Amino acid sequence: MTCNNTIVTGAHDCNQRLRSDILHTLVTTGEQRSGYTSQVPLDSCDATAPALVVDDLVKAYHGRRVVDGLSFTAPRGAITAVLGPNGAGKTTTIECCESLRTADSGQIAVLGLAPQDRTLRHRVGVMLQDGGLPTGVRAVEMLRHVAAMYPEPVPVDDLVEQLGLESFARTTVRRLSGGQRQRLALATALIGRPELVFLDEPSAGMDPQSRHAVWELISDLRDNGVSFVLTTHLMDEAETLADHVVIVDHGRVIAQGTVPELTHSSGSTDGSAATSTLHWNGPADLPLAELLDQWEKMSMSAVAATGSLSTWSAEELEPGQYRATGPTTPDHLKVLTSWAAARGALLSSIAVNQRSLEDVFLELTGRQLR
Amino acid sequence: MTSPSTQWLHRARAQTLFEARMILRNGEQLMVTIIFPIALLILLSTTDLVDIDTAGAAKIDVLAPGILAAAMMTTAFTSQAIATAFDRRNGVLRLMATTPLGKSGLLAGKIAGVFAVEIVQIALIVPIALVLGWNPSLHGIVGALGIWILGTIAFTALAMLVAGVLRAEAVLAVANLVLAALIVGGGVIAPVAQLPDPLRTLALFLPSGAMGEALRGAFNAAGVPAFSVVILLAWSTALGWGVTRLFKWN
Structure with missing residues (x-):
């Protein structure tokens, strides 16, 4: 005190x-x-x-x-x-x-x-x-x-x-x-x-x-x-x-x-990328596994530089609606767009949402009603 | 820079005027503190609706001091209990306690506000009573003044006790019922001697009976009975102690 x-x-x-x-x-x-x-x-x-x-x-x-x-x-x-x-x-x-x-x-x-x-x-x-x-x-x-x-x-x-x-x-x-x-x-x-x-x-x-x-x-x-x-x-x-x-x-x-x-992503206090959620829309049935592969390769080289290992997850919510979560850097977006371009897929929207305070709050206090 | 005590007085004065204004502006409060006692005075003195044995004295000379006592009770007790109970429920007491006014200034403002409203009552009731033929003994004024202050303290303390313990809705009921009961059977308007026996003894020990008897004594040249003064002092002390022990600010 x-x-x-x-x-x-x-x-x-x-x-x-x-x-x-x-x-x-x-x-x-x-x-x-x-x-x-x-x-x-x-x-x-x-x-x-x-x-x-x-x-x-x-x-x-x-x-x-x-x-x-x-x-x-x-x-x-x-x-x-x-x-x-x-x-x-x-x-x-x-x-x-x-x-x-x-x-x-x-x-x-x-x-x-x-x-x-x-x-x-x-x-x-x-x-x-x-x-x-x-x-x-x-x-x-x-x-x-x-x-x-x-x-x-x-x-x-x-x-x-x-x-x-x-x-x-x-x-x-x-x-x-x-x-x-x-x-x-x-x-x-x-x-x-x-x-x-x-x-x-x-x-x-x-x-x-x-x-x-x-x-x-x-x-x-x-x-x-x-x-x-x-x-x-x-x-x-x-x-x-x-x-x-x-x-x-x-x-x-x-x-x-x-x-x-x-x-900021929980536990990362080293100034590395914040955990974000990416939402994008485009053609249905894009191969997400390939995207995750490319992101992982990119991250491996980043691990060497920053020493932190990143984990990404991605899913197709509805046909043509995608969501991925992980530590986002500008390079991740570059990989995303080139991955789409390589398949001739035009993405109609990309949005990056950082974790909101509400996400943090609910993680910490739980979702049960009081 | 003015001294702290001057500032305190300034704040308490502002609170006093605020409290008095709030009472006199509220329709229900105006009804119970101003219109009710005046109507009672006119009704009882000009009709034979209620038979009061005046023991040879003019009816208005018996009635007027009693009406003044009843009016005092409406302000110090009923109106103050209701106002404070709702202020308490609405958090007003807590909010004002956090300002420089503080609890002491708030309490002082409330008590002084009661006296301010009572002065308005007296200024209205006394001329009407005089017009109706009241002939008070002027020697009794000092004694009556002392009783007025003592009675106000006792009934304000009772108001605070009720308001500081019960829920606002309960206070609304209790404050009105107790007023009605004391006016009918508490020796305020009808002299204690006229009440049926068990009530007669009880009324002598009630603050209402003490007030009524003391004011009638003061203005009828008989003098203020010492017993009434003792009763009012005892009630003031007991109720004041109760308030300091039991009053809840929220």
Whole structure:
């Protein structure tokens, strides 16, 4: 554990100053964005502590361990996605970090501080899975109310514009659609210029336009130094957004890394070709055995160079529809097309699909329903 | 840079106004806190629907303090229990606890919000009662004020206890049923002495009976009975303790 719970004297004042430095440009117009490159400045105070450190966290309900020795670190200025099936312990973990639940054992450091530290309430933004919005309040009225809780909130109108809240500004929360509620809840999480934001399934129930607007805003804030920890079971959300993915199941971390690291063929860490699936269409009954032969010969020479042995498999799914899986290089495609050309076969399409995060996720967590 | 305590007050004040606004804007809440007590006051004082033995005093002089006590209960107990229960179910309590407002500011805002709504009630009920001929003893105002604060604390604590333990739907039922039961048989509007015997003794020990008797005593120049004050203090302490032990934020 790189962080302990020692509170640096004066850290709060220091961070307050940092916040106004860093986040002044936050959620403002795009003018500054292009020229704004600096990350959180290194300083004598704890600005260098990771955004979140969870170490050997355990939480049980009625004797059942929902979180069971879970550990991960979320870096500063990055988006960390905690990915897992329903009931994997994601929300419980996040709620322990938000000080809404108390862990049975293990340690948590939020921006280098214990989660109960009152100063964190100024520095951390929270979006709960159930929204946390009273039903009788009008959308923007709620946002203004939460803004009143912070000393230097983001101008309400800016967030209203960026998250497209105008169209339902005066509608009561009761009458909002699921996606509109989510956008409002996200706005309330961001209104206080947080350094770290916890988002529990942020884009659940949103239409594609809203999701992309939300992802863009989150990425922009990340580029300006804000750290995010979000839970999701949406693969494309994690794939699009996350700098760092933590896959959780049965209360434990079962894999973590960047998306490329995770989708890279399992076990190959030497920078060799990623396992991909090739799909192509052409005439029926092409001799796949010959193709595999040629690929193998090609690979043998590659083995000499890289020392790694590759395995390829191929099949004809439907007449004229083929699929092959293996470590794909540009040369493999060259062999494929020349093999087809030698038989006078015109391939009507070739597609290369890398393993998706979803493939990795299902491999790791299994396919049974929860 | 303002001091932390000034900031806390600023946030709690914002929460107070927010809570009061939410109550006064909600149709059902407006019904139970404003329209119901006023209708009861007008109905009972201008008709003989319910026979109240006034022991020689003007009927409105017996009724008005009781209506004020009942109005206080609708806000501090029924309305607050329902509002808090649904806030709890919707995660509002948890969300606000993560903002700088925190649990302490949220609780302060809720209690102050109850007092704010009660001030609106008093501003509406007292003039109507005066028009209907109420002639309160002005010496009793200080005593009545103390009882008002103590009673509000006891009933708000009861509201929090119910809202923090039961499901929102159950709170909806319990908050209304308990209000109805206390108004009919709890010594709020009809003086405790007029209740049938087992109820009479019971009502004296209920916060509702204590409130009703104390406010009638204050405004009828008889003075606030010490016994009622003790009862209200005991309920406030017990319920407050219960809230700190049993209230669940989610």
